[in-house]
Amino acid sequence: MKTITLNNGIKMPLLGLGTFKMAGEECAHSVRMAIETGYRMIDTAEGYRNEEQVGQGIAESGVDRKELFIVTKVNFRSFENAREAVLSSLKKLRTDYLDLVLLHWPFGNYYAAWRELEKLHAEGVLRAIGVSNFEPDRLIDLVSFNKVVPAVNQIETHLFCQRQVERKWMEKYNVSPMAYAPLGQARRSEMFTLPEVTALAKKYGRTPAQILLHFLIQLGIIVIPKSVHEERIKENFNVFGFELTETEMETLRALDTATPMVGTPAKPEKVEMFMR
Numbered sequence: 001m002k003t004i005t006l007n008n009g010i011k012m013p014l015l016g017l018g019t020f021k022m023a024g025e026e027c028a029h030s031v032r033m034a035i036e037t038g039y040r041m042i043d044t045a046e047g048y049r050n051e052e053q054v055g056q057g058i059a060e061s062g063v064d065r066k067e068l069f070i071v072t073k074v075n076f077r078s079f080e081n082a083r084e085a086v087l088s089s090l091k092k093l094r095t096d097y098l099d100l101v102l103l104h105w106p107f108g109n110y111y112a113a114w115r116e117l118e119k120l121h122a123e124g125v126l127r128a129i130g131v132s133n134f135e136p137d138r139l140i141d142l143v144s145f146n147k148v149v150p151a152v153n154q155i156e157t158h159l160f161c162q163r164q165v166e167r168k169w170m171e172k173y174n175v176s177p178m179a180y181a182p183l184g185q186a187r188r189s190e191m192f193t194l195p196e197v198t199a200l201a202k203k204y205g206r207t208p209a210q211i212l213l214h215f216l217i218q219l220g221i222i223v224i225p226k227s228v229h230e231e232r233i234k235e236n237f238n239v240f241g242f243e244l245t246e247t248e249m250e251t252l253r254a255l256d257t258a259t260p261m262v263g264t265p266a267k268p269e270k271v272e273m274f275m276r
C-alpha cells in the first residue's frame with residue numbers, strides 16, 4: 001500500500017474505506033471484507049453513528065491493531081466536549097488510541113475542540129489530528145492561532161471538483177489533502193461514462209472507477225471510496241501498478257468544474273440545513 005508522510009512524520013495509507021451511510025451488520029461485514037482485501041485505513045465519524053459496527057468489523061478481521069490506520073471525526077455539536085466525544089469513539093472502536101481524528105465541520109466552537117485535540121495528541125491518545133471541510137480562510141485562521149498544524153484536511157474532491165486552488169493553500173501550510181466522495185457519490189455514472197475516462201480505462205485495462213481513484217492518488221491525494229459490495233471493495237483497492245502520462249493527467253485536470261456537491265459551507269442555505 002502506498003503511503004503519504006504527514007506533517008508530523010507519521011505515515012498514512014493513500015487509500016482507505018469510507019463508511020458514510022453504512023449501518024448494522026452490513027457495515028461490520030464491509031469493514032471486515034475491506035481489511036481482508038488489504039485495506040489498512042478506515043474512515044468513520046461520530047456523526048455516522050456506525051463507530052460500533054466499524055469497531056466490530058475491525059475486531060472480526062483479526063488483523064493486528066498496529067497495522068491499521070483508524071480515522072474518525074468529532075461532530076460540531078460535540079465541540080464543547082471534544083474529549084468526551086473522542087473517549088466515546090475510542091470505546092466504540094474498541095481501541096485505546098486513534099491514528100487520526102478530524103473536526104468534521106468548521107462550525108460551533110471549533111477552537112475549543114481543536115485545543116482539546118491538541119492535548120489528546122500531546123498525551124499520545126491521537127497520533128495525528130486534522131480538519132474536514134475547512135476552506136482556505138478557516139484553515140489559515142486555525143493555523144495562525146494554534147500550536148498544531150492540521151495534518152490533513154478532508155474535503156470533497158473528485159473529477160468535477162478537484163480543489164486545485166484549495167490544494168495550493170493546503171500545500172503552503174503543509175496540510176495533506178484527503179478526498180471525500182472521490183467517486184463523485186451520486187454523480188459517479190456521469191463521470192464513468194465520459195469519453196476521456198472510458199478511453200483511459202480501455203488503455204490501461206482498468207474500470208472508470210479505478211482510473212478516477214488513481215488520478216487523485218497520482219496527485220498525492222488520500223482517497224476513501226465507500227462501498228458495501230465485495231466486488232467494488234476489491235475493484236476500488238486495485239488502483240495501483242500503472243501511471244497516467246502528464247498529458248492524460250492534464251486531460252483529466254481539464255474536466256474540473258470546481259463545484260462541490262456537499263462541501264459548500266459558503267452557501268448560507270447549506271449551513272442552515274446543517275444546523276437543523
Ligand SMILES: NC(=O)c1ccc[n+]([C@@H]2O[C@H](COP(=O)([O-])OP(=O)(O)OC[C@H]3O[C@@H](n4cnc5c(N)ncnc54)[C@H](OP(=O)(O)O)[C@@H]3O)[C@@H](O)[C@H]2O)c1
Pocket residue numbers: 017018019020021043044104132133154155179180181182183184185186188209224225226227228229232233235236262
Ligand atoms: N468529511 C465529510 O464531511 C464527509 C462527507 C462525505 C463523505 N465522507 C467520507 O468519504 C467517504 C467516501 O465518500 P462517499 O461515500 O460520500 O462517496 P463515494 O465514495 O464517492 O461514492 C460512494 C458511492 O459509490 C458507489 N460505489 C463505490 N464503488 C463503486 C464502484 N467501483 N463502481 C460503482 N459504484 C461504486 C457506492 O455504492 P455501494 O456502497 O452500493 O457499492 C456508493 O453509493 C464516505 O464514505 C465517508 O467516509 C466525509
